[in-house]
Amino acid sequence: MPSTAFDTAATTQAAPSGAVGGAAFVPGVDRDMGPNRAPRLTKRAPFLYFAHPERWQILDGDILPLLGKLKLQPGVMGVQRGRAPGAVNLRLARVACEERGRTIIPVDSVPPAHVAPGEAPSYLRTIDSTSGPVVLSRYAQAFAGSAATKCNEVEWAEFLRHQINVGVVDPAPTWVLERMRDSRAKSLERMESNQSTNRAKRERLQAEVDVLDAMIAERMEVAAPVVGTSAMPSVEG
Amino acid sequence: MTQILYSNLTDQITSEVLTGEFLLALADRSALPNHPALIQLPDVNGGGSVALKTPQIGLMGYDKMSSTGEVATSSTTALTDASALVTVSRYSKRYEASDLARVVDAHGVLNAQMMAMDAVATYSATLRDLIANLVDNFSTTVGTSGVDGSIEDILDIVATLEIAAVEGPYLGIVHPRQWHDAVKDAALNSGGAVQFSASGQAMLEAMKGLGYKGSLLGVDWFTTLDVPDINGSADRAGGVFGRGALAWAQGPIIADPDLPQVNIGPVLLEKDRVATAATTGFLMHVNLGAGEQIDAAGVTWVSDA
Numbered sequence: 020m021p022s023t024a025f026d027t028a029a030t031t032q033a034a035p036s037g038a039v040g041g042a043a044f045v046p047g048v049d050r051d052m053g054p055n056r057a058p059r060l061t062k063r064a065p066f067l068y069f070a071h072p073e074r075w076q077i078l079d080g081d082i083l084p085l086l087g088k089l090k091l092q093p094g095v096m097g098v099q100r101g102r103a104p105g106a107v108n109l110r111l112a113r114v115a116c117e118e119r120g121r122t123i124i125p126v127d128s129v130p131p132a133h134v135a136p137g138e139a140p141s142y143l144r145t146i147d148s149t150s151g152p153v154v155l156s157r158y159a160q161a162f163a164g165s166a167a168t169k170c171n172e173v174e175w176a177e178f179l180r181h182q183i184n185v186g187v188v189d190p191a192p193t194w195v196l197e198r199m200r201d202s203r204a205k206s207l208e209r210m211e212s213n214q215s216t217n218r219a220k221r222e223r224l225q226a227e228v229d230v231l232d233a234m235i236a237e238r239m240e241v242a243a244p245v246v247g248t249s250a251m252p253s254v255e256g
Numbered sequence: 257m258t259q260i261l262y263s264n265l266t267d268q269i270t271s272e273v274l275t276g277e278f279l280l281a282l283a284d285r286s287a288l289p290n291h292p293a294l295i296q297l298p299d300v301n302g303g304g305s306v307a308l309k310t311p312q313i314g315l316m317g318y319d320k321m322s323s324t325g326e327v328a329t330s331s332t333t334a335l336t337d338a339s340a341l342v343t344v345s346r347y348s349k350r351y352e353a354s355d356l357a358r359v360v361d362a363h364g365v366l367n368a369q370m371m372a373m374d375a376v377a378t379y380s381a382t383l384r385d386l387i388a389n390l391v392d393n394f395s396t397t398v399g400t401s402g403v404d405g406s407i408e409d410i411l412d413i414v415a416t417l418e419i420a421a422v423e424g425p426y427l428g429i430v431h432p433r434q435w436h437d438a439v440k441d442a443a444l445n446s447g448g449a450v451q452f453s454a455s456g457q458a459m460l461e462a463m464k465g466l467g468y469k470g471s472l473l474g475v476d477w478f479t480t481l482d483v484p485d486i487n488g489s490a491d492r493a494g495g496v497f498g499r500g501a502l503a504w505a506q507g508p509i510i511a512d513p514d515l516p517q518v519n520i521g522p523v524l525l526e527k528d529r530v531a532t533a534a535t536t537g538f539l540m541h542v543n544l545g546a547g548e549q550i551d552a553a554g555v556t557w558v559s560d561a
Contacts, residue, residue, distance in 0.1 A: 064389075069393075071395050073395050073396065074395060076400070076401050076487075076558070077400075077401075078401060078487075085558065086486070086487075087392060087556075088393070088484060089393075090389050094343060094345035094544050094545035094546065095390065095546060096390065096393075096547050097341050097342075097343050097547055099306070099307075099343050100345055100346075111341055115340065115548070118340075119548070119551050120395070155489070156488045156489065158488035159485075159488050159489035160489075168485070169489065170488040175488040178488075202412075206408065209408075
C-alpha cells in the first residue's frame with residue numbers, strides 16, 4: 020500500500036537509540052489527499068480508433084492520420100449491447116464504419132516499444148479515478164488530483180506513424196495533400212495581405228506548406244497522372 | 257480568567273451547522289435545443305427492432321435532366337439511394353437511500369419530487385452526451401491540431417457545408433474551449449466586419465455558462481463538456497452540421513399503473529422498496545440511441561484543447 024501524507028513511520032523510526040520503536044502507525048483515511056490521490060476524471064466509454072482517407076494532419080513534421088473514435092457505448096453509431104455482461108456488439112457499427120470508408124484500428128496495433136514487458140498491447144488504458152476506473156487513450160496522461168489530461172505528443176506521433184508503417188492505414192492520397200497544401204497557402208496569403216503580425220502562426224503555416232510540398236513532389240515522381248484519350252465533341256456550325 | 261469565550265463553550269456548540277441552503281455540484285446541465293438540424297426519428301415502440309433504418313433518396317432535384325435529341329429515346333436514370341441506422345439501447349440510473357438517511361435528510365433531496373426533477377435533467381444530459389459523441393467523426397475536418405480555434409475556422413466550416421449542398425440552419429456543438437478561442441479571436445484579431453457586427457458583439461457579450469450561445473455567421477452555437485477530445489487528448493473535436501447529419505430516437509417505457517412507476521416525459525421513474533434492508537430506491541430508465549446519417553452534412557472542427 021502506498022504511504023499517505025499521514026504516514027507516521029518516519030517519526031517512529033527516528034526514535035533515540037535504545038527506545039522501543041514499535042510498529043509504524045498508519046491511520047486509515049477515506050480519501051487519499053497525498054501525492055497518490057486519484058485523478059478527477061469523468062467516466063467515458065471505451066473506444067476504438069478509426070482512420071478515414073480524407074482525415075489527415077501535420078504532426079511532428081509528418082503527415083499523419085487524424086483518427087476518429089468509435090465509442091463502444093450502446094446506442095451510439097450502431098453499437099449494441101452484447102450477450103456477455105459488459106460486452107458490446109459491433110456488427111452494425113462495423114458496417115456503418117465500412118460504408119463511410121473508415122478503417123477501424125485494431126486495439127492491439129501499438130508500437131512494440133510503447134508496451135512494457137509482459138503488458139498486453141493496447142492503445143487503451145484503465146486509470147483509477149475518483150469516479151472509478153476510466154478508460155483513456157494510452158497516450159493521454161492524467162495527473163494526481165486533477166481533472167486535466169495531456170497528450171504524450173511524441174509517442175502519439177509514433178503511434179500514428181506506426182499505423183502507416185505496418186499497413187493498417189494507407190498513406191494520405193495525393194489529392195488530399197494538395198487540398199491541405201492549398202488551404203494553408205491561402206491562409207498564408209491572407210495573413211500577408213492583411214499584414215498580420217502573428218509571426219508564430221505564419222511560420223507554422225509556412226513549415227506545413229513546406230512539408231506538404233516535399234511530400235507532393237515525392238509522390239509526383241512515382242505516380243504520373245492518368246493519361247486519357249483525346250475527346251472530340253460532335254459540333255455543327 | 258472568567259471571561260466566557262467561544263473556544264471554551266465546547267459542550268454547548270457544534271463544530272458545524274447546516275445553513276438550510278445547498279449548492280448543486282458543478283456539472284454540465286445544459287439541454288440541447290429543439291433545433292431543425294437535429295432529426296428525431298419515430299419511437300422504436302412496436303417496430304420489431306431496436307435498429308431504425310432511414311433511407312436517403314436522390315429525388316427532388318438530385319438528378320438534372322439531360323439535353324436529348326428531338327426524337328431520341330431518353331436514357332434511364334438510376335435512382336440514387338443509401339441508408340443509415342440508429343440503434344436504441346437502455347440507459348438507467350439508480351439512487352438508493354436508507355430509511356435513516358431519508359429521516360435525517362435536512363434538505364429534502366432524498367424524495368420522489370427531487371428524483372423526478374433529476375430524471376428530467378438526467379434524460380437531457382444523456383441525450384446531449386449521445387449526440388455530442390458523434391460530432392467528432394465527420395469525414396470533413398476544419399482546423400489544425402494544436403492551434404486555437406478561430407473565426408477563420410468558422411468561415412471555412414460554413415463554406416464547406418454550403419459547398420456540400422447542406423441546407424441551413426446549421427447547429428454547432430462545440431467544446432467551450434473552442435467557442436471561447438473563437439470569441440477571443442473575434443475580440444482581438446478579426447476585422448471589423450465580424451468584430452463590430454451585431455452578431456459579433458452579441459458573441460462577446462453572450463450569457464456565460466454552458467448551453468446555447470446564440471447565432472454567429474449563420475450557425476446556432478451550443479457548448480457542452482461532452483464534446484470529445486481527439487489526438488490523445490491534445491485537441492477538441494466539436495462539429496457543425498445541417499439537417500441530415502445526425503438523428504436520434506428513443507423507446508419510451510410506459511408506466512404500469514399496478515406498480516410504483518410514473519412517466520416523466522419519456523423517462524420511466526420507479527420506486528423500489530427493499531423492506532428487509534430498510535432502503536428505498538429510485539430508478540430511472542429510458543431507451544435512447546443516436547447515429548450519423550449523411551456524413552457530408554457535417555464538419556468536425558479540430559482545435560487545441
